[in-house]
Amino acid sequence: MGQRNHPNRQDVIKNIDRELERIEKDQEWLDELVQGFEQMDQVIPHSAPPSIHDLEQLVSSHKVEIRRQNRLELLCFFIVACILIGGNTFLAMTSWTAFLILQACTFVGAITYLWYSRNGAKKKGAAPHAE
Amino acid sequence: MDEQQRIEQAIRGDNQALAQLLHEHYTFLMKYLIKVTMNPTLAEDLVQETMLKCIEKISSYNGTSKFSSWLITIATRLYIDMMRRKKVEQRWQEQEQALRKVQWHMQQQQEAWTDAIDALSKMRYEIRLPILLKHYYGYAYEDIAEMMDIPIGTVKSRIYNGLQQLRKELMPDGTA
Numbered sequence: 324m325g326q327r328n329h330p331n332r333q334d335v336i337k338n339i340d341r342e343l344e345r346i347e348k349d350q351e352w353l354d355e356l357v358q359g360f361e362q363m364d365q366v367i368p369h370s371a372p373p374s375i376h377d378l379e380q381l382v383s384s385h386k387v388e389i390r391r392q393n394r395l396e397l398l399c400f401f402i403v404a405c406i407l408i409g410g411n412t413f414l415a416m417t418s419w420t421a422f423l424i425l426q427a428c429t430f431v432g433a434i435t436y437l438w439y440s441r442n443g444a445k446k447k448g449a450a451p452h453a454e
Numbered sequence: 455m456d457e458q459q460r461i462e463q464a465i466r467g468d469n470q471a472l473a474q475l476l477h478e479h480y481t482f483l484m485k486y487l488i489k490v491t492m493n494p495t496l497a498e499d500l501v502q503e504t505m506l507k508c509i510e511k512i513s514s515y516n517g518t519s520k521f522s523s524w525l526i527t528i529a530t531r532l533y534i535d536m537m538r539r540k541k542v543e544q545r546w547q548e549q550e551q552a553l554r555k556v557q558w559h560m561q562q563q564q565e566a567w568t569d570a571i572d573a574l575s576k577m578r579y580e581i582r583l584p585i586l587l588k589h590y591y592g593y594a595y596e597d598i599a600e601m602m603d604i605p606i607g608t609v610k611s612r613i614y615n616g617l618q619q620l621r622k623e624l625m626p627d628g629t630a
Contacts, residue, residue, distance in 0.1 A: 336607050339614045346617050353589055356620065359570025360489055360590045366560050367488050370498055372480030378473035378505075385509045386469070 461521055464512050472512060475521065476505050483525055489586055490533060492575050493552035500536070504529040519597075526591075527601045530583065534602065537579055573623040581616035584609050 347353065373381075415422040457478075463471035483504060487497035507528050515524055540548075553575055557567055574582060583602065587593045595613075599606040 336610065339607075339610045343610060343614055343617075346614075346621075352621065352625070355570055355624065356574075356585075357590055359568060359574055360586065362568060362571060363489050363492070363574075364485050367492075367494060367556055368559055369481070369484045369488055369494055372477050372484075375470075375473050375477050378476050379469050381505070382469045382472050382476070382509050385506055389510055 457521065461515070461517070465515060467513075472509065476508065479522055479525055482522055483529060486526055486591075487529055487533070489590070490530070490579070490583055491552075492556065493549065494556070496548070496552065500529055500533055503532050507532065523593075523597070523601075526587075530587075530601045531603065533579070534583075569624055573620050576623075577616060577619065581612050581619070584613050585616045585620075588613055 411422065411425075414425060457475070460471045460475050464475055480501065484497060484501050487500050487504075488494055491497050491500065504525060508525060511528070515521070519527070560567055577585075584598050587598045587601065588595070593601070595606050595609050599609045602609065
C-alpha cells in the first residue's frame with residue numbers, strides 16, 4: 324500500500340491564511356457579526372460599577388489578605404527548612420550510615436522524578452499528526 | 455490626572471489610584487465577559503476575580519500593552535481555567551440556563567433574538583473567544599495567541615473554523 328500524502332503543517336497554515344484573508348474581505352458579512360456582538364452589549368443586562376469608595380476598601384482588604392498569605396507561606400517555608408536541616412543534623416550525629424542511606428535514597432528519588440517528569444513533558448509536547 | 459499617571463501610582467501602591475482604575479474599566483470588562491460567557495451571573499463573578507487578580511499583580515504590570523488589554527488577558531485566562539475545571543455536562547447545563555434567562559430578558563425588552571446572536575451563542579467558548587477578540591476588539595493574531603496562551607496557528611484555525619460555521623448558519627443558501 325502506498326503512503327498517503329498528508330499536507331505539510333506549513334501548507335495548512337498558508338491555506339488558512341488565504342481563506343482568512345478571503346473571509347475578511349467580505350465586509351458586509353463581518354459587519355453583521357459585529358452587529359450581533361453590539362446587540363449583545365446593548366440588551367444583555369449587566370450590573371453598574373461599584374462606587375470608588377467600595378473598590379478602595381476591596382483593594383486595601385485584599386492587599387492585607389495577600390500580605391497575610393505571604394507571611395504564612397514564609398513561615399511554612401522556614402518550618403519545613405528547620406525540620407529538614409534539624410532532622411538531617413540529628414541523623415548525621417546519631418548514625419552516619421543511616422544519614423548516607425537517606426541521602427542516597429533522596430538523590431535517586433529526585434533523579435527518577437526528574438527523568439519521569441521530563442519524559443512526561445516530551446510526550447505531552449509531541450504532536451505526530453502535525454508531521 | 456490621566457490614566458498613565460494613575461497606573462504609575464497604582465503600581466507604587468496607591469489604593470485610591472487602583473480603585474479609580476478598576477472603576478473606570480469595570481463596564482468595559484463586564485461587557486467583554488458578557489460577550490465571552492453569554493451568562494451575566496458568571497460574567498459578574500469573573501469580573502470580581504479579575505479585579506482581585508489585578509490587585510495582586512498590579513506591581514508586575516509593565517505597560518507593554520494597554521491596561522484594558524492586560525485586564526482582558528487576565529479575565530480570558532481565568533475564564534479558560536474555569537471552563538477547563540468544569541465538566542462538559544455541567545458547562546452545557548449552565549450555559550443552557552443562562553441563555554434561556556437572556557432570551558427571556560430580551561423578550562421582555564421586546565428585542566429580537568437575531569440569527570447572529572443565536573449562532574454565536576451556540577458556538578463553543580474556545581471558538582467564540584478568538585472570533586470576538588479578532589473581529590470585535592480588533593486584536594492581532596499574535597495578541598490573541600498570547601491572551602489565550604495557545605499557538606498562533608491554533609488561533610487562526612479556530613477563527614477560520616468558527617467563521618465557516620457562522621457563515622453556514624447565517625447564510626444557509628450558500629450566497630457567501
